[in-house]
Each structure stands twice: as structure tokens, then as C-alpha cells.
Amino acid sequence: MTTPGTPAEPAVMKGRRPRMGPGMRWRLFARSFFIQSLWSFENMQGLAFGYCMEPWLRRCYGGSRERGRQALSRHCVFYNTQPYMVGLGLGMACALEARIAESAEEERAPLEERLEALKKASSGALAAIGDSLFWGAWRPFCAALALAVATAGLAMGAGERAVAAACVGGYLVAYNVPVLLLRWRGLGIGYEWGDRIAQGIGDIPWQPCIKLVRLGGMGLTFGCAAAVLFSIMGGSLGQAGGFALAFAAGWAARARSVTSRKMYAAAALVGVVAASLGTAVRPW
Amino acid sequence: MTGSLGLAVGAAAVAAAELDATLALQIMVSRAIVIGPLLGLAFGDLTTGVLVGLVVELLSHDKLPVGGQIPANATVSAGAGVLLAIGPQPLPVSLAVPAGLFLGWLHERLVDNPLRRRRGRMSRVVGAGIRRGAEVSLGGLVARELVIEFGATLALLLAALLALKPLGVQPWAAEARTVLGAGLWTALSLAPWFGAGMLAHSLRVKR
Known part of the structure; x- marks a missing residue:
């Protein structure tokens, strides 16, 4: 409820956030594949984050070139997260930019500060989760899976080509299905979460998932090693x-x-x- | 695919796949376990492709490209290893694999690191330009960086092939019969087991 003397709540904060249509989502999704293409030691993924945000900023600030430029420069600063988790960060940034774009002038500065703080905090959290889950568990798990497919294929007497195709194809499909799903859905989920991103991240049981993947991968690796050693013995x-x-x-x-x-x-x-x-x- | 032109096309394919490692996509077509068998299949020697890809994958899977950390480039290691071991003037695979591993390390030193420093200087200039209100095509910058990385990787691979391929016709390199050759064979034989042990350790559940 607005009391006299306090600024009116912006329209988007009352639940009328603009919709992120499929076309826009595709553009952001496609650009998110290049989040590391301008990687540098100074601002890491910062410039590329700005590149990913461009279509959304054009939509939000289409009427004001100056405000669009200011918004772009807000995003071309230090940013670093795990590349598969960037959809969540981009979605959150889009939600807050939409709010800034539609807010009254006196409300913008605190919202901009909030966006900056949320970007910093969430990028670190998403990087920690993404590194553990994808680099530390999922990628080795898929390598172990490919190893298991190759071992099983050779044990069953399958042809070399069939084993190689199953190994490479299995690795790529197994690895990319959850990754692409997270990249695509992450945009929508991050947009939905908006500034509740910390709570949203905390609600997902990441650690049990990581533990399960690691245990599975370790079982596959030991199983393959044992099977090959047994056949050599x-x-x-x-x-x-x-x-x-x-x-x-x-x-x-x-x-x-x-x-x-x-x-x-x-x-x-x-x-x-x-x-x-x-x-x-x-x-x- | 055979002959020198085939090798050049193979090197270009490796350089293109290398972009997937860090700069673009990250859909894992750059992994050694993918690039090795595919190159082997293209050059008609699947066994060598699978062997090199598997060994390099197992030895490099735990090198994480996290934050500012730049590991030796596994795509270049596997790609160079396969290209050296097949086609005209092939090196023994026991020599091609360590040569590939060395080239992956060289790529980190000569290509990855300098290009990242260069991008740092560029990002300062571009960031200042955007704040001043200058028109900057970020999409153009992305495309330019991809082309530069592709060109630098391709140049390194072609130089390595030109320098190392002639070793394949040397009598001492034709087959590993010497004491050194036996040592290299032992390393290659044990490498998948070292790698599997490393893989199992990297997957252990931390308390």
C-alpha cells in the first residue's frame, strides 16, 4: 500500500512484468552459447554478458538510446559464472532490467544497485554449484559412462565402428541433454525468480544430485577397470x-x-x- | 581423407572444435574422447583415433577450465596426436601421444594465455567506449575473437605437423624397438590405467 511521501510502486512490481516471448528467449538462449567468447582476466565474462543482454535491453529501452547505453554499460562489467548456469543469471538480470525500465526515475538508482548486488552474489553461487555439478561430477561421469559403453561393447563382440559410435554418441547425448535443458529452462526460471534468485537456488537439492552422479561415475569406473583386469588375468x-x-x-x-x-x-x-x-x- | 591436404583439413577441423572448449558452445565436441575417434574415422584408422582420444581424455578430464585457470588444451593434444599418428609419414602412436600432450601445453602458453591478456586490454577500451556513448558492435567482437582463436590454433597445428611429420620417416621412429621406444610404449600402455585411477579419485564423494 502506498503511503503519502513514499514513491509509488512501479507497475512491474505489482506483478505486471512484461512477458519474455519465445522469440526473445531464443535470441538470449543462442547468445548464451557465447558467454565465454570475450573472456579476459580482468572482467571475465563481463563483455559477453552485455552481448547476451543486448536484445532484451533494446526491447526495454527501445525508446531511449541514452538509457539503453547506460543499461549496457551496467552489464559490461566483471561477471563470472559457470557457462551452463548463465541462463539463470541472464533471466534474473532481464527481470530486474524490465523493472528498472518501467520504474520512475527516483526509484531507478536503488534498483540498479540491487541488480548489481544480485548479479555479483548469484554469479558466485551459480559458479560454485555449476563447477561442482558439471565440471566436477557430470563431465567425469559421462567419461566413465563412455568407458563403460566401450567395455561392454567390446565384451559383447560388437564391431569397432559400432563401439566407437556408441561411445561418442552416448557421451554427447548423455552430456548435453541436461545441459541444454538447463540452459533453455534456466532463462525462464531466472526470469520468474527475479530478485528471489537466492531463495530459488537454495531450494534446489544440488548436493544430493552431485553426490549421486559422483557415486554413479565412481561405480562405473571401478566396474570397467575390474572387468578389463578380470579379462586380462x-x-x-x-x-x-x-x-x-x-x-x-x-x-x-x-x-x-x-x-x-x-x-x-x-x-x-x-x-x-x-x-x-x-x-x-x-x-x- | 588422406595426403597433406587431408591433414590440413583435419587440422582446421581440430581448430574449429577447439573453439567449443572455452569460447563458444561448450557442447563437448572438443573433448578428446569425441575428436579422437571422429578424426580416426575420417582418416580410416579408427583404432588409433580411439586409442589417442581415450588416453588423452583420461589424462585430461580432471583439468577444470574454472575462472582464470587455463589447463593444457586437450582438444589440441588429442587432435595433434591423431594427426601425427595417421596419414602420410605417420609417427608411432607411442611418440604421437606425448607429442600431442606437449602441443596441448604449448597451446595454453602460446595461444590461450596471450589471447586472454589481449582480450583484457580490449575489454578496457570497449568498456570505456560504451560508457562514453560510442557505438560498439559486441557481436562483431565475438566473431572476431572466434576467428583469431581459430587462426592461432590452426597455425600452431600446421607448424607442429610440418615440424614433426618428417620424424615419421626416420628409421629410428619407424617402430619402437629402442630402449627409449620401449619406455614410450610402457607409458602409453599404463596411461589409460593412470587416467582411470585419476578419474575414480576425482569422482569420490567428499565428506
Whole structure:
């Protein structure tokens, strides 16, 4: 309720937020694939965030070039999040820009400050969740899945081409279905959430999802390693033991942050020493 | 696809796929497990493509392109590894894989890092221009950066192929018979197991 002396509530705050139509959503969605294309150490995804916002800002400020320019410069500043989560951030920014565009002049400054603060806070939270979920769990899980498909295909005697196609196709489809869904739906959800984005992010059970994906991936990796070792054991127990040791060494190296390049060089050195002593590991 | 022209087309395909790693899309067509088999299939040597792709994928899956961190480029590693191991004057795969891994690291130093610093200078100028009211085509900048990254990656790959392919006809590189060759074979044999161990560790559930 408006009391005398306080500014009137802008129209959009009363629930009359402009609709984000499918055409506009497609434009934002397409541009969000380039969120990292202007990445720099200084403002990270900042410039590209401005690029993604351009169509919406044109719609909001079509009548005022000066206000459109000011809005664009608001978004071409430091911004960094996980690229698949950017839809949520863009949707939220669109909702707040729509509110700023339709608000009275004296209400704009606090809304602009709120937008800036929400962008900063939500980008960090979305980056932390996205990094853990996609880079830290989903991508390794899909690699493990591809490995499992290849192992199962070869065990069943499928042709090399069929195994490779299933492996590559399975990896791309499994990885991209949830990613594209989140990128597309994230825009609408972020727009719906608006400045309630922190609450919205907090309501989703991210951690159980991450845990489940990790457990699944670990099970697949151990399962594949065990299946291959079991098949080798029939031929050469020593070789299977050597590979099992290499698996354990990889685990230990990762735990101690030893790089894969160093591991590779160490293995080459072991091979040189083994060859000098008259033995060598060569499974293929 | 065979011959030098085929290799150049392959290098261009790798450079285009590399854009997916950081700058655009991120739909994972840049991953080693995808680019390796596809190149192998295109060049008629699927086994080598799958082998190189699998090894590089397992060794590079835990390098996260998070924030300012730039890992060695797995797309370049896998692409260069396959292109070196197949086509005219092929290198033994045991030599092509470490050469590819080295080129992935070189790409990070010679292409990724300098281009990101360059974009930093550009973003300061562009940001100031927008605040002054200058007309800036952000879409044009995006397209330009993609073309520059593509060109730089392609140049690195072509230079590497020109420099390393002649090693394929050297008698010592024809087949790994020497002590060093045996060492490289051992590394290649153990690499998938190292990588699988690393993969399992990266998927452990933290308490």
C-alpha cells in the first residue's frame, strides 16, 4: 500500500512484468552459447554478458538510446559464472532490467544497485554449484559412462565402428541433454525468480544430485577397470597386477595433485629402466 | 581423407572444435574422447583415433577450465596426436601421444594465455567506449575473437605437423624397438590405467 511521501510502486512490481516471448528467449538462449567468447582476466565474462543482454535491453529501452547505453554499460562489467548456469543469471538480470525500465526515475538508482548486488552474489553461487555439478561430477561421469559403453561393447563382440559410435554418441547425448535443458529452462526460471534468485537456488537439492552422479561415475569406473583386469588375468596375471598398480598410482597421484604429464614421464622412465633390464609392458 | 591436404583439413577441423572448449558452445565436441575417434574415422584408422582420444581424455578430464585457470588444451593434444599418428609419414602412436600432450601445453602458453591478456586490454577500451556513448558492435567482437582463436590454433597445428611429420620417416621412429621406444610404449600402455585411477579419485564423494 502506498503511503503519502513514499514513491509509488512501479507497475512491474505489482506483478505486471512484461512477458519474455519465445522469440526473445531464443535470441538470449543462442547468445548464451557465447558467454565465454570475450573472456579476459580482468572482467571475465563481463563483455559477453552485455552481448547476451543486448536484445532484451533494446526491447526495454527501445525508446531511449541514452538509457539503453547506460543499461549496457551496467552489464559490461566483471561477471563470472559457470557457462551452463548463465541462463539463470541472464533471466534474473532481464527481470530486474524490465523493472528498472518501467520504474520512475527516483526509484531507478536503488534498483540498479540491487541488480548489481544480485548479479555479483548469484554469479558466485551459480559458479560454485555449476563447477561442482558439471565440471566436477557430470563431465567425469559421462567419461566413465563412455568407458563403460566401450567395455561392454567390446565384451559383447560388437564391431569397432559400432563401439566407437556408441561411445561418442552416448557421451554427447548423455552430456548435453541436461545441459541444454538447463540452459533453455534456466532463462525462464531466472526470469520468474527475479530478485528471489537466492531463495530459488537454495531450494534446489544440488548436493544430493552431485553426490549421486559422483557415486554413479565412481561405480562405473571401478566396474570397467575390474572387468578389463578380470579379462586380462586369464592371459597374464603379472600384467593384470601391473595395470592394477597403475590404477592405484593414478588415484594416489590425483590425491597428491601430481600432473598427468609428470605421471606420463615417470611411466616412460619406468619403461626405459624395464627395457634396459630386458622386460617391457606392451599390451597392444 | 588422406595426403597433406587431408591433414590440413583435419587440422582446421581440430581448430574449429577447439573453439567449443572455452569460447563458444561448450557442447563437448572438443573433448578428446569425441575428436579422437571422429578424426580416426575420417582418416580410416579408427583404432588409433580411439586409442589417442581415450588416453588423452583420461589424462585430461580432471583439468577444470574454472575462472582464470587455463589447463593444457586437450582438444589440441588429442587432435595433434591423431594427426601425427595417421596419414602420410605417420609417427608411432607411442611418440604421437606425448607429442600431442606437449602441443596441448604449448597451446595454453602460446595461444590461450596471450589471447586472454589481449582480450583484457580490449575489454578496457570497449568498456570505456560504451560508457562514453560510442557505438560498439559486441557481436562483431565475438566473431572476431572466434576467428583469431581459430587462426592461432590452426597455425600452431600446421607448424607442429610440418615440424614433426618428417620424424615419421626416420628409421629410428619407424617402430619402437629402442630402449627409449620401449619406455614410450610402457607409458602409453599404463596411461589409460593412470587416467582411470585419476578419474575414480576425482569422482569420490567428499565428506
